[in-house]
Amino acid sequence: MLSESLKKNKYQACEEIGRGRFGVISRVFCPMTQSSFACKTIDKRLLSDPTDRECLENEPKIMTLLSPHSNIVQIYDMFETEDTVQLILDLCQPLTLYDLILQPDLSEPKAASYMQQLVLGLAHCHRFGIVHRDIKPDNIFFDSRGNLKIGDFGSATWLGELGTVDGLVGTPYYVAPEVVMGRPYNEKVDIWSAGVVLYVMLAGAPPFFGETAEEIFEAVLRGNLRFPSRIFRSVSADAKDLLRKMICRDVSRRFSAEQVLRHPWILNGGQTISMD
Structure with a gap:
């Protein structure tokens, strides 16, 4: 489920494409650019360890610093609510x-x-x-x-x-x-x-x-x-x-x-x- 702030912006929610320890990854669509992206939603309520919380804070900062690079997943947007952080990223193939x-x-x-x-x-x-x-x-x-x-x-x-x-x-x-x-x-x-x-x-x-x-x-x-x-x-x-x-x-x-x-x-x- 996309946050209200994300919905009010430029992305439409599509199907779930992955799941991890702290949340889910979904495909989202941007009508303005006619492009699809991955939305990584992290549930902050699952981050009981201080190290995990620090990593959550660092991840978007690090990815922003590194973007763009042809061999690194790019970050485009970030949205935060009381319970979640959502990162808009390159949509990659399902196979790793x-x-x-x-x-x-x-x-x-x-x-x-x-x-x-x-x-x-x-x-x-x-x-x-x-x-x-x-x-x-x-x-x-x-x-x-x-x-x-x-x-x-x-x-x-x-x-x-x-x-x-x-x-x-x-x-x-x-x-x-x-x-x-x-x-x-x-x-x-x-x-x-x-x-x-x-x-x-x-x-x-x-x-x-x-x-x-x-x-x-x-x-x-x-x-x-x-x-x-x-x-x-x-x-x-x-x-x-x-x-x-x-x-x-x-x-x-x-x-x-x-x-x-x-x-x-x-x-x-x-x-x-x-x-x-």
């Missing part, structure tokens, strides 16, 4: 990167294209001192033309004066080890997560796994990056080299977004014949 990863024919060139677009978006965030903190396939969307867009900035935050933040934020399979250890961390946690996304694209499974969140965290902390031959026999050496440099426990040696974009596998569009 998670859905595409489940398809068996994801080639290296296609994976390289997705990774380049993802890291271009991350580089833009990092230039503004913003760390996303929840990069995973479910938060990676596509517009009507097939362009990749990073979405869901509910966990994003600004890096502090020291260039670091803290807090156990993220999704177990994709979270960086320094986050799990409770140490202050920087924007390179997004690169670790993006590296795990790349691994999943190429292997169909995450590099670190377990039956529970605790077991997954333990595997992440061990950080034993392996390339099982039955899965990776047809994956190029360049792709594996990039994975090692993104999923690197030593933060000082882990690639930055700009370094990822300059890696041969990205520059060559995944077109490589070199094998281990």
